[in-house]
Structures are given as structure tokens and as C-alpha cells.
Amino acid sequence: MKGFEKFISQIRKFEISKSDLFWLEQEKVRLMSIIRNRPVQAYKPVVSASRFYRWHYRVVLAGALVIMLFLGPVASKAFASLSILPSSPFYPVKLTAEKLEGMLIFNDAKKLDYLVSLAQKRMDELKQTIDKSGGVADAKIVNKVLGQYSSLMNEAGQNIDKLASAGDKKNLVYIGKKLQNAKSDNVLSQVKKSKENTSAVLNAQDAALETEAKTADALQKLDQEEKDQNKTHSEELISLLDNKMIEIQVLMNQVKSEKGYVVLGEVYAEFEKNQAVLENSRKSYVQGNYADAIEFANEGIKHALEINKTLLSMLGLDLEENLEEEDK
Amino acid sequence: MDETNKKLEDKFNQSDLTQEAVFSVFYDYYAPKILRHAMFRLNGSEEAKDVVSQVFLKAWQFISSSENNKVRNSKAFLYQLANNLIIDIYRQKSKATIPLENAEPEAVLAQAGNFEKFEVEQAFKLARSLKQEYRQVISLRYLEEMSIGEIAEILGKNKGSVSVLLFRALREMKNILKRSNY
Numbered sequence: 001m002k003g004f005e006k007f008i009s010q011i012r013k014f015e016i017s018k019s020d021l022f023w024l025e026q027e028k029v030r031l032m033s034i035i036r037n038r039p040v041q042a043y044k045p046v047v048s049a050s051r052f053y054r055w056h057y058r059v060v061l062a063g064a065l066v067i068m069l070f071l072g073p074v075a076s077k078a079f080a081s082l083s084i085l086p087s088s089p090f091y092p093v094k095l096t097a098e099k100l101e102g103m104l105i106f107n108d109a110k111k112l113d114y115l116v117s118l119a120q121k122r123m124d125e126l127k128q129t130i131d132k133s134g135g136v137a138d139a140k141i142v143n144k145v146l147g148q149y150s151s152l153m154n155e156a157g158q159n160i161d162k163l164a165s166a167g168d169k170k171n172l173v174y175i176g177k178k179l180q181n182a183k184s185d186n187v188l189s190q191v192k193k194s195k196e197n198t199s200a201v202l203n204a205q206d207a208a209l210e211t212e213a214k215t216a217d218a219l220q221k222l223d224q225e226e227k228d229q230n231k232t233h234s235e236e237l238i239s240l241l242d243n244k245m246i247e248i249q250v251l252m253n254q255v256k257s258e259k260g261y262v263v264l265g266e267v268y269a270e271f272e273k274n275q276a277v278l279e280n281s282r283k284s285y286v287q288g289n290y291a292d293a294i295e296f297a298n299e300g301i302k303h304a305l306e307i308n309k310t311l312l313s314m315l316g317l318d319l320e321e322n323l324e325e326e327d328k
Numbered sequence: 329m330d331e332t333n334k335k336l337e338d339k340f341n342q343s344d345l346t347q348e349a350v351f352s353v354f355y356d357y358y359a360p361k362i363l364r365h366a367m368f369r370l371n372g373s374e375e376a377k378d379v380v381s382q383v384f385l386k387a388w389q390f391i392s393s394s395e396n397n398k399v400r401n402s403k404a405f406l407y408q409l410a411n412n413l414i415i416d417i418y419r420q421k422s423k424a425t426i427p428l429e430n431a432e433p434e435a436v437l438a439q440a441g442n443f444e445k446f447e448v449e450q451a452f453k454l455a456r457s458l459k460q461e462y463r464q465v466i467s468l469r470y471l472e473e474m475s476i477g478e479i480a481e482i483l484g485k486n487k488g489s490v491s492v493l494l495f496r497a498l499r500e501m502k503n504i505l506k507r508s509n510y
Binding site: 003004006007008010011012013014015016020021023024027028031032034035036 | 348351352355356359360363364367368373377380381384385388392447448450451452454455466470471498501502505506510
């Protein structure tokens with residue numbers, strides 16, 4: 001018989017032993033009992049279980065995660081706050097720590113503040129580097145720092161949109177002021193003298209201007225929105241006051257016909273005053289001073305209600321009862 | 329699909345039999361075959377027994393977890409499960425070929441005479457020096473005597489790929505036999 005054929009015939013002779021057959025019988029009993037008692041929970045991976053699924057690895061991983069979550073922010077914050085200059089070999093570590101710290105800020109306003117602060121920090125570092133090197137810093141280092149400044153400003157620009165859509169005017173005003181300081185024109189003009197840095201300086205200036213313009217735009221938009229809201233509100237209030245004055249006139253006529261003209265003396269004077277307030281409110285509205293128009297109209301409405309109450313009491317009616325009737 | 333398997337499939341479809349009863353029939357028929365297949369491919373009989381346990385537990389879990397989980401070809405399904413588990417074991421241990429001295433001849437021998445025992449032992453030792461995927465295809469083709477179509481279904485490959493794999497496995501096996509003057 002040839003080698004290969006002999007090999008195949010030998011392989012085919014292979015049968016499992018009696019002890020293995022006995023094991024199979026025992027295993028069948030075990031499996032059937034598992035199946036009968038716990039049909040779905042029967043499966044428990046033993047052979048294919050990887051290390052990750054073993055409970056003690058899970059515990060270790062969970063512990064490591066907790067430590068990272070608690071100590072990570074503290075460590076990164078501590079490292080990011082160190083005064084390491086761009087010429088230091090530890091500078092990239094500091095930048096990474098800053099990034100980590102930034103990743104853990106989830107509030108849009110705080111994140112924007114953080115980004116602008118970092119941009120300002122870059123300028124301060126640049127100034128310190130120049131001072132340290134006697135006025136002429138390494139062009140490569142300067143370009144690198146300016147690049148970081150530009151990217152921070154661009155990122156801040158993206159966050160400004162988020163703040164604007166949330167209508168956070170207060171923080172936008174604050175950031176607008178902060179951006180003015182972060183521009184650091186003196187430092188940039190000092191660096192711009194070197195030809196190798198001109199392009200980077202221009203990029204940085206453009207990024208800063210763009211972010212500033214975005215902030216101004218966002219503020220302008222919010223102002224406009226506020227103005228539009230005030231306009232609508234003042235229109236509503238003036239119309240309400242106008243109606244109240246007509247009501248007062250009707251009541252005055254009623255009092256005049258029932259009690260005579262003399263009784264109205266003081267009330268009529270009050271009515272005249274309030275008419276002047278209504279006119280002021282209208283004037284302010286026409287001039288575009290919607291906030292003033294709202295103020296005058298509110299004052300007029302308050303006064304009109306008092307006059308109304310007086311007139312109703314003259315007619316022997318109560319304002320509150322009158323209002324209840326109106327409601328019904 | 330062979331005739332016995334077809335009969336088993338028919339039994340499975342009979343409404344008067346419970347799933348447990350059918351499972352028991354399947355176990356009686358396939359468990360020894362799968363154990364033999366696993367023993368041929370793995371180093372120790374304990375690992376092979378683990379494979380058998382897991383195959384039937386997984387099969388039961390699959391069938392009982394949903395009414396929609398119907399097995400089209402039970403033989404291919406069980407061997408697929410076995411193959412996946414064997415591959416898992418290989419991955420866990422090492423990708424390297426198992427050394428010959430680690431083999432457990434007593435676990436794989438038939439009840440035969442001493443000389444025959446020695447011959448079978450020799451054949452198994454030689455087969456263990458094959459690559460894992462070659463050993464798998466040789467086991468399915470010559471030990472389990474499956475058709476190319478059945479092997480293709482178990483391995484999830486087309487018939488052409490299985491033929492090529494089998495050809496390479498045989499070529500390699502022949503080289504090994506030649507080198508060892510078998």
C-alpha cells in the first residue's frame with residue numbers, strides 16, 4: 001500500500017474509546033438535565049470566553065476607568081497650568097493636557113471662554129519667549145505658536161455660533177471684551193518684523209478678526225431680535241391702553257348722564273394725564289424707542305385701571321365683580 | 329445530506345416528538361462523530377470533550393431561543409459550531425503548530441492490537457504537523473467522509489475553494505509522509 005493510502009486507511013480506523021463513550025453518556029444526562037431545568041440560561045461559554053469577559057478583568061478595568069475619570073482631570077489641569085514656554089521639550093505635553101482639560105468642559109459658554117483664554121495664553125507665552133531670547137525668537141517656534149493661536153481662534157468662532165443660537169447675550173458681550181484683549185497687537189507687530197513669520201502673523205490676525213466679527217454679528221443679531229420682540233410687545237400694550245381709554249370714556253359718559261358733569265372733575269383730570277401718557281408711548285414707538293414705549297404703556301395701563309375702578313365705584317359697581325362678569 | 333441525517337431531520341419535523349426528545353436523538357448520533365472530529369483536530373481529549381459540550385449547549389440555546397430559529401441542515405450546523413469552537417481554542421492557545429511530543433495517543437486509539445495502535449498513533453502524529461485549516465478539511469473529507477458540497481456548507485466557502493484547499497492539504501500531507509518515510 002502506498003504511503004498516502006495507508007495513512008488514510010489508518011486514520012479511518014480511528015474510533016473513540018470505551019471510556020470516551022461512557023463520558024458521552026454521562027454528558028448527555030448532564031446536558032438533558034440542564035436543558036430541562038434551565039432551558040434558556042443553559043448556555044455558558046467556557047471554551048470561547050475571552051479574557052475580557054472574565055469578572056476579575058472587568059473589575060480591574062472598571063477600577064482603572066474610575067481612577068482615570070477622577071485623577072485625569074486633576075492631573076491634566078495641574079499640568080496645563082504650569083508656565084512652560086514653547087521652547088521647552090515639555091511643551092507638547094502641556095498642550096495635550098490643555099486639550100484633555102478642554103474635552104472635559106461641556107458647557108458651551110465655558111468652553112468658549114476656555115478657548116479664548118488659551119489663545120490669550122499663547123500670546124503671553126510668545127511674549128515671554130521673545131523677551132527671554134533678547135527680542136529675536138526662533139522663527140519656527142513663533143510660527144508654531146501662531147498656528148496654535150489661529151486654530152484656537154477658529155475653534156472659538158465655531159462655539160460663538162452655538163452661543164448665538166442659544167441667545168446667550170450676556171456671555172457674548174463678555175467674550176467680545178475678552179477677544180479684544182486676546183488680540184495682542186503689540187506682540188504680533190513685534191513678531192511680524194521677521195519675514196519668516198509674516199504669513200503666520202497674518203493668519204493669526206485674520207483668525208482673531210474673524211472671531212471678533214462673528215461675535216459682533218451674533219450680538220447685532222440678538223439685539224435685532226430683542227428689538228423686534230419689543231416692537232411687537234409695545235404694539236400690544238399700546239393697543240391695550242387705547243382700549244382701556246375708550247372704556248373709560250364710555251364709563252365717564254355713563255357717570256355724566258347719571259350723576260352729572262361736576263362729579264367727574266378729578267377723574268377727568270386723571271383721564272387727561274393718562275391720555276398724555278398714551279401719546280408719549282405712541283411717540284416713543286414711532287421713534288423706535290420700543291423699550292420706552294413699553295414703559296409708558298405699562299404706566300398708562302396701571303393708571304387706567306385705577307380710573308376705571310373709581311368710575312365703577314361711582315356707578316355703584318365693583319371692578320373685580322365687573323372683571324368676573326367679563327370673564328364669564 | 330446523507331440518509332441518516334435526512335431521517336433525523338424528518339424526526340425533527342414530527343409534531344408528536346418534543347424538542348428535547350429530538351435533541352436526544354441528535355446527540356446520540358452526532359456527539360461521537362463530533363468528539364472524534366475534535367480529537368483529530370485538537371491536542372487533548374479534554375479540549376475535545378469541552379467542544380462537544382459547548383456544541384450541544386449552543387445548539388440547544390439557538391433552537392430554544394426563538395421559534396423562528398430553524399436549522400436547515402443540522403449536520404452542517406453542528407459541525408460549524410464545532411469548527412468555530414476549535415478555532416477559538418487555537419486562538420486562545422497559540423497559532424503555532426502543536427509539537428508532536430504533546431500529543432495524547434492513548435486518547436485517540438481504537439480498541440485494536442498493539443501494532444495497529446502504533447500505526448494509528450503514527451498517522452495521527454503526522455496529521456498533527458499539518459496546518460490547522462488543512463487538518464480540518466482532511467478530517468471532514470476522510471474521517472467524516474463528507475462530500476465537497478457538505479464541507480463547503482460547513483466552512484462557508486464555495487465548492488471550488490474547498491477543492492483547492494483539499495488539494496493543497498493532500499499535497500502537504502504527501503510531502504510530510506514522504507519526508508518521514510511513511
